[in-house]
Amino acid sequence: MRQLLSIFTRILPTQIAYAHCDVPCGIYDPKPAQIAAATVLKMVQKINDLPKENLTVGDRNSFVRMVLIKEEHARKCKEELLILWTDYFKPEHISLFPNLHEIFWKAAKLCSKNKQEVSLEGAQELVKAVDEIASMFAKAASNAIKTEAALNKKSS
C-alpha cells in the first residue's frame, strides 16, 4: 500500500507545504540581550576603575581586553534586539505597545553609543532600555498564553 501511494505521489502533482513559517521559530528570549547589556555596563565600570597613571603592561592588556569585550557585547546586544524586534514582535503587538518601534530603535542606537564611548550613564541607559524590552516580551508572552488558554477552554 505504502509503495503504491509512493508511486502515486510521483505521478500526481505535488507541492511543498510548510508546517512552520520561520526556522527556527518560537525560540525567542530577551535574556541574551540582557546579559550582553549587563556585560557592557560591567566593562565600563572596570575600565573606569583602571589606574589613570603609571599603567603597567598588565593594566594595558586588561584595558584592551575590556574594550574588546565591551565592543563584542554591544554588538551582540544589538543583534539580539534586532531578532526580537523583527522576528518575535508582530504588527498586532503595536496595539499593546504603541511606541514599540521607538523603544527598539533607541535601544539599538544605545548599543552603538556604547561601542563609541566609555560612558557609565550610556551603559546604564542601555541596561534600562533592554530591561524595558524584556518586560514587554514577558507581557506579550503572557498575553499569548492567556489567548491559548481561553481557546482551549472554549473548544473543550
Added chain:
Amino acid sequence: MIPFLNPRDEVIVWKHSKPKIGDATVFKKNNKFYIKRVKKIENGKYFVLGDNEKESIDSRKFGWIDKKDIIGKVIYKI
C-alpha cells in the same frame, strides 16, 4: 507539526471536503502552502494551530484563515 509530521514527510490532501475541527489541513498564505490543525471554525474562518504548539507560528500569530484559502484536508500520511 511534530509529532504528527516531520520535515520531508509526504501527505495526500483531499480537496473536495471541508476540513472539520481536529483535521490537519493545508492552506495558502502569502503564496505558500502551510499545514496546521483546525482548532476552531467560525463564520467560514478557520483558527489553525500547529501540533508542536510551543514552537509553532500559527493563528495565534497570523490570525484566522479564510475559507477560500483552505486547500483541503490531509487524508493520508505516506
